[in-house]
Amino acid sequence: MSRDPSSNRPRLSFAVLGPLDVRAGDAPLRLSGPRQERVLALLLAHAGSTVGVSSIVDAVWPDDPPATARRQVQDLAAGLRRVFREAAGEDLIATSRAGYRLDPGRHGLDLARFEELLAGGRRREALGLWRGEPFAGLGPGFAHLAGALEERRLAAWEECLTREAGDRDADVVPELRAFALAHPLREPVTAALITALHHRGRRAEALDAFEELRARLAGEFGVDPGPLVREAHLAVLREEGEVPAQLPAAPRGFVGRAAELSALDGLLDAGEPRVAAISGTGGIGKSALALHWAHRAAHHFPDGVLHADLRGFGPDAPAEPADVLAGFLSALGVRSLPDGLDTRAALYRTRLAGRRVLVVLDNARDAAQVRPLLPGSPGALAVVTGREALRDLLVAGAHALPLEPLTPGESARLLTERLGERAAGAVDAVAARCGGLPLALALVAARAALRPRVALTDLLGEIGETLTEDLAAVFSWSLREVDDASARLFALLGRHPGAEFGTAQAASLAGLPDVRPLLRRLAGAGLLTERGQGRYAMHDLLRDYALTLPGEPEAEERLADHYLRSACAANVALSPVWLAPEAPALPGVTAESFTGPAGRAWHLRERAVLVALARRDGPRRAALAIAATFTVQWQGAWAEQLEILRAARTGGGGDGRLLVEIARREAFLGRFEDAHATLDTVAGEAPDVRAERARLHVWLNERGGAITESLRTAHEELRLHRESGHAAAVVRSLSSIAWLNARLGGYAMGMAFATAARRESARLGLSSALAVAEATIGYLHLRLRQPREAVRYLGRALPRFRELRQDVVLAESLGHLADAHELSGDHAAAGAARREASAIRARLAA
Structure with a gap:
């Protein structure tokens, strides 16, 4: 029993951090009833301060106080004094004209101890004093006091958890997660949860925590996460390389365009969403200006830079905005990709809200292609290039930047910077012959670099009189400077449907084991642009020219086979149970291999090309469609996948594996009757295909409640998989x-x-x-x-x-x-x- 040594009387202990509890030593102290409990609880809530009689009346009789309420308060206070004198030999309650004051003195009050421990930094110990809801059972007159104390507890717990989150040896993640789920509007805790998970190497969970909060806030309150949570989320993305940084390399030897660069700089501080539309003819330097300025201004956009070649003018179909958005959303950390252009565009704008992001949209065909890709938040800026004037964008408020050819002085400076003293004496004539087109000037410089012993004036005669009228003459002239193997590869690369390609894809096109020397020669001749890490790109004008050269149908088949086998390897790396479709291997194909994370990165980079090839007619179309629609990284988008798979059924046919994958997407979309009907057309296939058919039947039967039938089919699936090994x-x-x-x-x-x-x-x-x-x-x-x-x-x-x-x-x-x-x-x-x-x-x- 707790006693005061000086008085030999037991100490009293008062507790309000839960149901009211009063004890003399270890024994409960009996009060006269609920009204006396309410008086005591109110005085304890304001211990050391005077509480007015009217406040006590309101707490004791919150609805309809009697006429004798003030006298009853006096009686209740007097009764408390007697209880305290009998138990501890002290009154504890002082009376004045203003009201009543209880001073615990030597006796313990958990609320005072709670504040004392918090002030001393002993938060865990302070929170351990809580036994439940403050003033529980005392009625509505204490709701505001209970709410205030609960807020104090939450603030203390929040401070405790956020401080302990920085201690990597403390396992506070479960408490942080529970607190964040229960109190989504308390931003510091969710920010601490994201940071704690990240620091403990649980990056996926950290990103999930942000997505869960974002979805809940949007659904329940119609708001986005606040700046603390967004900053914690961005810290995860930045450290893991998921703040997008998609800019290709800056152009070499950029000159001129001072007025345009100044105009773009002027957009940096504008408050509204900003769009700059750079327009001009092919080869005028639109992309070079956009990339040069983007690299110069990238530090103004701490949340990343997005880039896409929209293929508005070239041999391949223009990029679909929905596909571009798929790439942007993946780069922004979205893992569950929705179907439909409008839904993706809305999610894209949501993800950019509050972020300072630069979006470079190169080679746009028209405003309709661009509009869904434009950010909607004030911190973002979009730079669009296109051969047309993009009039609709200008009407909507975009800043127009039409490009003219370089001036003679700028053309001469470009050649001088690239060729040095060799340009002296002939630079003006060469610049005039090139008509101020940066692409033509770059090709002339590349030609001169390849023939360092030939005078520039002699080269000028070889170029001919038609350079400014027909750039194809420049291209053919440059192509003659490389060996036959490089020239052949150049012609084949024009058939690649992507904005860029790697050495492995180029090797498969050519049917050669190693084409790196050939690619370097083509880049040195100005016919390719090297983008680092074994990646290359071809200007759309050069691609147009490449397509006029003789092709090789078998090369395009090798490219399709390359993407099929590489996609299958990536899929198996991500999911070992995935069944690769059968297709005979072609000689000369250099397929890629992966571990799990590398397979996911390959899908992110190559998915648009893979889908484009899956839409082309050819003997591998069905297999490419199956590989292209495999979704681990992109859960969802079932309708898009179904369209690709159905299109691969040329003439209404298709092998059993294709039909199973079609049925699977029909089932995922809730079209169960269609799925059953499609599966009924699969017959006489190899064991592994029949096993996949059985697996889908298992799922459909289980969903329909036919568990026994589902179990029977699962045993058949097991037998078939064992048969196929x-x-x-x-x-x-x-x-x-x-x-x-x-x-x-x-x-x-x-x-x-x-x-x-x-x-x-x-x-x-x-x-x-x-x-x-x-x-x-x-x-x-x-x-x-x-x-x-x-x-x-x-x-x-x-x-x-x-x-x-x-x-x-x-x-x-x-x-x-x-x-x-x-x-x-x-x-x-x-x-x-x-x-x-x-x-x-x-x-x-x-």
Whole structure:
């Protein structure tokens, strides 16, 4: 028993951080009833200060105080004095004309101790004093006091967690996550959660935390995350290289354009969304101006630079705005790509809100192609180049920058900077012959660099009289300066449908093991632009010229085969259970190989080319469509995938694998009857294709409630995968059978199959399959009412699901985890898991 040594009387202890609790030593102190409790609680809430009688009346009788209320307050206060004298030998309550004051003195008050501990930096100890809702059970007269104390507690907890988040040895992530889910408007905690996850190497979870908050704030409150959260999110992206930095290399030897550069500089400080439209004829230097200025001004845009070649003028179809947005959104960290141009454009503008981003849209065909790609926030600036004047953009307020040819002096300076003293004496004549076109000047300079012993005046005679009228003469002249193998490669590269390409793709086009020397020669002759890291680009005018040269149909087949085999390798790296479509290999193809992250990066970079090839007629079209529509990085976009797959069914036919993939997208879009009908047309295929057909039937039957039929089909799927020797797919089938047995109540059988799946996935090094198996085992332990084991196995699976952004199975497993925590009595952990699952499901339904 706690006693005062000087008086031998027990100390009193008062507690209001929960239900009112008064004790003399260890024994509860009995009060006369609820009214006396309310008087005491109010005096304790304002301990050391005088409380007016009217305030006490309002707290004791919040609705309809009696006429005798003031006298009753006097009686209640007198009764409290007697209680305190009898228990501790002191009154503790002082009376004045202003009201009543309670001074705990030597006695303990948890509220005062709470503030004392906070002031001393002992936050955890202070928060440990809380026992529940302050003043619980005392009625509505204490709602405002309880709310104020609860806000004080939340502020203390927020400060505690945000400070501890910086300690990498402290495991505060679960508390941060629970707090952030319960209080989404308390920005510092979510910012601390993102930072803590990032610092602990859990980058995917950090990005998920931001996305969950953004979706919830938008859905419930119609607002975006505040600056603290956005800055924490951007810190993750910057460190991981996901702040976009897509600019190609700056042009070499840029000269002139002082007025245009000054006009672009003038847009940096404008408050409204800004658009600059650079227009002019082909070869006039639009792209060079845009890139030169973008590199010069990039530091004004800390949130990144986006760049896209819109292919408005060239041999290939102009870039679709929806495809460009897919690339931009991926670069901005979006992992779940929606269908439809309007939806993507809206999400793009949302992601740019509040950010300072530069968007360079090169080689636009018209304003309609550009409009969905323009940012809508004041911090962003778009620079658009095109051969047309882009009049609609100008009407909408874009700043016009029409380009004229370089002046004779600027042309001469460009040649002088590139050729040095060799330009003396002939520079004016050469500049005049080139008509002020930067592209022609660059090609002349490249020609001169390749023939250092020939005088520039002699080269001028070789160029001919038609340079300014027909740039093809310059191109053919430059092409003659390289060897036959390089010239052949140049002609073939014109058939590549992308804005740029790598050495492996060029090697497959040529059917050669190594084309790096040829690419360097072409770049040295000004016929290609080197963009670093083995990547090259071809100007659209040069591509036009390349397409006039003799081609090789077999080269285009090799390119298609290159992309097919590289895409299959990337897909398998991302998901070992993915079944590559069959297609005979072509000689001379240099396919690429990957580990998981590199496969995802390849998809991000090459997806537009892969889709373009999948839309072309050819013997590999069906296989390319299957490879192009594989989605791990891009979950969703089912309608777009279905369109690509259906288009690959030339003449209404198509092999069984293609039909299965079509049915899969129909099912994902909710067109179940169509999916069943499509699957019914698949017959007589190889075991692996029949296994994929069976797997989709398993999913459809389970969704329709036919669990027994689904289980029978899953066993058939397992048999077919074993027959085809697809070990990773066997593991997946074992997990499916385990899950279906669990749904039918066959827990022992389910555990046997799940354990086998876990053993085989561990043996094969299949981490994703291992997570599925462990989640299934956790669920089975839950059904067997073994919560501790359920929590253990589910806890192992969840980090992998988060890393792979497998949101559907993640939400499902979190629900099972919540049930397991509930069963074990850990209601706080159950609530946190359930809230996270709800947030994920809401995001998926958005």
